[in-house]
Amino acid sequence: MSKVASRGAVSARSSVRTTAADLLSDAENRIEASRNIEHWQAGLARWDAEVLLAHALGVDIDGDGDITLNTASAAQRRRFEALVERRLTGEPVNHITGHFRFCGLDLMVRPGVFSPRASSEHMVAEAVTRLRRRRGRRVAVDVATGAGAVALATAAQVRRSEVWGADISAEAARLGRANARRLQLDNARFVTGDMLATLPRALRGEVHVITIHPPYVARQEVRTLPVEIRRFEPRHTLTDGSDDGLGLVRRLADDAPGWLRPGGYVLVEIAPYLARRTATVLRRGGFGDVRSLRDGLGVTRVVVGQL
Numbered sequence: 399m400s401k402v403a404s405r406g407a408v409s410a411r412s413s414v415r416t417t418a419a420d421l422l423s424d425a426e427n428r429i430e431a432s433r434n435i436e437h438w439q440a441g442l443a444r445w446d447a448e449v450l451l452a453h454a455l456g457v458d459i460d461g462d463g464d465i466t467l468n469t470a471s472a473a474q475r476r477r478f479e480a481l482v483e484r485r486l487t488g489e490p491v492n493h494i495t496g497h498f499r500f501c502g503l504d505l506m507v508r509p510g511v512f513s514p515r516a517s518s519e520h521m522v523a524e525a526v527t528r529l530r531r532r533r534g535r536r537v538a539v540d541v542a543t544g545a546g547a548v549a550l551a552t553a554a555q556v557r558r559s560e561v562w563g564a565d566i567s568a569e570a571a572r573l574g575r576a577n578a579r580r581l582q583l584d585n586a587r588f589v590t591g592d593m594l595a596t597l598p599r600a601l602r603g604e605v606h607v608i609t610i611h612p613p614y615v616a617r618q619e620v621r622t623l624p625v626e627i628r629r630f631e632p633r634h635t636l637t638d639g640s641d642d643g644l645g646l647v648r649r650l651a652d653d654a655p656g657w658l659r660p661g662g663y664v665l666v667e668i669a670p671y672l673a674r675r676t677a678t679v680l681r682r683g684g685f686g687d688v689r690s691l692r693d694g695l696g697v698t699r700v701v702v703g704q705l
């Protein structure tokens with residue numbers, strides 16, 4: 399489900415919007431006017447306000463409980479105002495609430511670990527389609543996994559699979575593990591390490607799908623990112639320090655063939671302006687049938703190659 403689709407569902411099913419319309423409109427207008435926030439799509443300010451109000455009221459955003467403003471105490475209103483103030487500084491909503499709904503999973507997110515994006519749901523769909531087609535042992539690896547969103551959603555949708563998430567940050571791997579435990583996904587495992595280096599050796603030649611959403615911002619471009627990204631996401635989650643942002647993609651194209659089965663896939667989630675160069679990197683790495691896939695959001699592409 400896209401970010402936007404899930405946003406629509408909230409407005410339609412919850413009575414927060416009608417009973418707390420004045421609070422929401424005021425917050426929406428202020429969020430809309432904030433220069434610290436990337437307004438990449440219409441309606442996002444409204445969604446932020448709704449999520450924060452539900453959080454302040456202690457209401458499940460996906461529930462259809464009858465919420466009226468009368469049920470919000472003065473303390474809850476003050477709490478809402480404090481949450482909106484935090485958002486106005488650029489702090490991501492996911493960090494404020496500590497949660498993000500991704501492919502229907504309620505993920506815990508934490509400052510210090512990259513906050514998952516709805517755009518990554520497209521890569522999950524492409525990975526799942528390829529993994530399900532495989533007869534026999536189904537192994538997938540999500541490199542640079544962060545909080546584990548792609549690994550966990552893949553594991554949830556293909557229960558008879560083994561999914562490994564790897565990240566250079568121990569904090570990220572710990573969060574991935576905590577999410578797996580909470581979601582009872584015992585087919586998802588997480589390791590700390592540089593790219594594929596710390597995966598069990600026994601997986602060499604056994605992996606059917608490798609996914610990566612790398613830190614692809616060129617070193618010199620980081621300072622141009624919106625405040626809500628630049629100030630709130632750790633630098634190593636945004637850039638690999640290369641001049642073109644494709645340092646980790648080149649490393650993966652070199653290393654992945656040693657881990658994949660014949661016919662296995664690499665899927666790279668990348669900015670549209672980097673899709674062609676990513677495709678070239680994969681072809682040079684020996685991958686065939688290289689394609690660049692678009693989704694409805696248009697924020698990123700998924701470039702796929704087959705061994």
Ligand SMILES: C[S@@+](CC[C@H](N)C(=O)[O-])C[C@H]1O[C@@H](n2cnc3c(N)ncnc32)[C@H](O)[C@@H]1O
Pocket residue numbers: 512513514515518541542543544545546547548564565566567570591592593610611612613614634635636638646
């Ligand atoms: C853009 S974030 C993507 C996180 C996650 N895949 C997602 O979509 O939510 C990039 C991730 O790459 C990780 N990373 C950076 N360098 C790495 C490396 N050399 N090996 C493994 N992970 C790395 C960062 O810690 C960060 O979690």
